[in-house]
Amino acid sequence: MKKTLALILAVLMAASLLAACEGNVAETTGVPDKTGAPDTATQPPVPAEEQIVVVRSFGDPLTLNPNTTGDDFNYAVAQNVYNRLVKLDASKQIIPDLARTWETSDDGLRITFHLAENVYWHDGEKFTSEDVKYTFETIAADSSLIANYLLRNLDHVECPDENTAVFVMKTPDMGILGYCGWYGTFVLPKHLFDNGQPWSENPASESPVGTGPFKFVSYAPAVSIDLAKNENYWETDVQLDKLIFKIIPDNTTALQALRTGEIDYSEAVPNTDVASLEAEGYQAVLNVYPSPMYILFNFREGYETPLAVRQALAYCVNRADINNKVFAGVRSPEYNFYPSIIEWASNSAAAAPDYDIQAAVAALEAAGYTKDADGYYVRGLQIEVYNLDNAPDVAKLISAACKEAGIELTVNAQEYLAWDQTVNELSGAPGTFCMALMGGFQGPDPSALASRIGSEGMSNLGKYSNAEIDQLLAEANANGDQTYRQERYFRVQQIMHDEMAIIPIISYAEYVCFPSNLVGVPCLNAGVGSWGEFTFAHFE
Incomplete structure (x- = not known):
């Protein structure tokens, strides 16, 4: 939802008018130079419009920890707060995430991941290969976790340096790279979780701290999950200021919210409504x-x-x-x-x-x-x-x-x-x-x-x-x-x-629908973003 900072604009306008009354009018209004262009150096800055996108969520998450259970209601949120080693894009293909490159030994028993450098957790701590080791060895050892079975062939993880993690396998596993971009394998911060508590009981599970493009702000049950831009995101400049997941279980209510602008991006739009939405200027993409x-x-x-x-x-x-x-x-x-x-x-x-x-x-x-x-x-x-x-x-x-x-x-x-x-x-x-x-x-x-x-x-x-x-x-x-x-x-x-x-x-x-001036959305991000990631989304 594209919103302006009306209050800030009003305050700045009032300040400008006051300055015009008290000071030199020629200076404050901008005297044209010899080219006829106004002298903008003395003009107050005009704030850019705040970019906010509201996404329809189908229900309350079971937990805010993405690695404890398979939870569709938290999956899109997690893709924006956390990172994985790799991710699946809109075409369901494996693309890099924290692991920028990787190679597998000839015998299939060692997979070496070369990690992104200068990555920081949202609380300012530096991300290293030790976070990868901690996350994946914990999953492999705990049968209560959703991805435990997927990592059954992982023996241990080695960290030759802070930017390299090596999976040492018990046996070759053709599926493990895909698993690293699926449910339950988001990299978690060792410094917050490695305290002896099960992940399901750790307070950090309900106050997410990731390395992703957005920071967790708040969760109001049955209302929304609110995220804010990570100003120091390691991969690229994030375009949105805020990303809100509004909880609307009912399809009819969600459709009405899309039409009124209460939400901007909705998955599983009823097929019977797609033609009318397109006629109203919305874009529809079949996933x-x-x-x-x-x-x-x-x-x-x-x-x-x-x-x-x-x-x-x-x-x-x-x-x-x-x-x-x-x-x-x-x-x-x-x-x-x-x-x-x-x-x-x-x-x-x-x-x-x-x-x-x-x-x-x-x-x-x-x-x-x-x-x-x-x-x-x-x-x-x-x-x-x-x-x-x-x-x-x-x-x-x-x-x-x-x-x-x-x-x-x-x-x-x-x-x-x-x-x-x-x-x-x-x-x-x-x-x-x-x-x-x-x-x-x-x-x-x-x-x-x-x-x-x-x-x-x-x-x-x-x-x-x-x-x-x-x-x-x-x-x-x-x-x-x-x-x-x-x-x-x-x-x-x-x-x-x-x-x-x-x-x-x-x-x-399923059809995904959104305003035609909303670009960079997940369903169009093949090759660059995961299928629920809003790093590149913005209004034009």
Whole structure:
């Protein structure tokens, strides 16, 4: 939101008028020189307009520490307060951050990061490689942290000098560079966190001090998170004076706030409103992510949905209907068990079945299920759904199709925090759910599959486990040959298909809208900034 310092202007104007009354009028008003140009040397300075951008946030963060849990509501904030070794840009490619260059040894066991120099924490302390060592060794040692599993192959970090950090690996890891630019791997200040307290209990977690382009100012629950320009940012001059994340959970309210200028940048704008916003002068950019929506099953003993029922449920997903009715035709149906957008690693030969109610009925009857008096083969199933990304509408369409096939599926829609506490053990969930609607980023490398369906994966909330899959994932992750890796990832997806480990539903794509005079925004910063970073944003 572009705002002027009206009060300051008024004061300066009054001072100017007073000076004109009391002093030499020719001097204070500026006597033209011989060229006719006014003498501006005696003019009071005119303050520049204060540059403020207000970003729509979907909800309150679970924590302000970006490394303790996977928190979408804090992720964009963290990208502006902290830095990582590398980051993922708008095209989801790896680009430098604190690590300006890096190289990997021939055996893949040493990754040397050459760090930016003259970097300072927001409190004035100097950033060094010891902060990198502390952050990554802590994550690798603490199983409660979101990125712990991702760093399972990291042995330790060496610091030959203050501007160099060396990852010493237990085994080669093709995915680790991407992990360093993902959730849970922001570099934290050792001088504030290394005091013996768990990060979740450390006061520094709620008063963030980073090296990023903006400094933390305040957080008002259900209202906003306010950041201010880091005047001494190491990478470039930051254009904005303030960056505010305004918490607006409701899409309709957010759309109205965008139109009235209350907010300037909004993700997940309803597809049906994009054309009218463009006609009003807003710019709309479609962001596509390897983050498909899918059904996650609980495989814990006593809560497992039988294979025949999982297979029948797969026939009850009408992807074209979901795309057209819920997402206005913007998203592509997803049949593959790894995002089809990453073509080389996605196995189209092992795809989920097409929508077919009769095939669902046949699958149930072949397994010995019979109808009850109300026409149901299966009753008592419930799917846990978060109130984001139109997920309840998706679940309701699937539930209606299930009813046609004789499957009773109840939709339990909750706010995100309640959903997380229902299905995520790291958030205290008891693990007693039946199934859940799930999403999340699965790139930039297919090694991310291990997080989703590996036995110890951090996002494997249903505790699916298959020894052959674990072995295949480990082999693929330790070898740099793409053909070798593809063969193993394809086999993994074939097993996922045969066991119906998940049910893929639809790809992820969303519109981001903002005023046409707001430039340098994250969705347009491929090659220079991360996908939530406002370092280069400003009004023209």
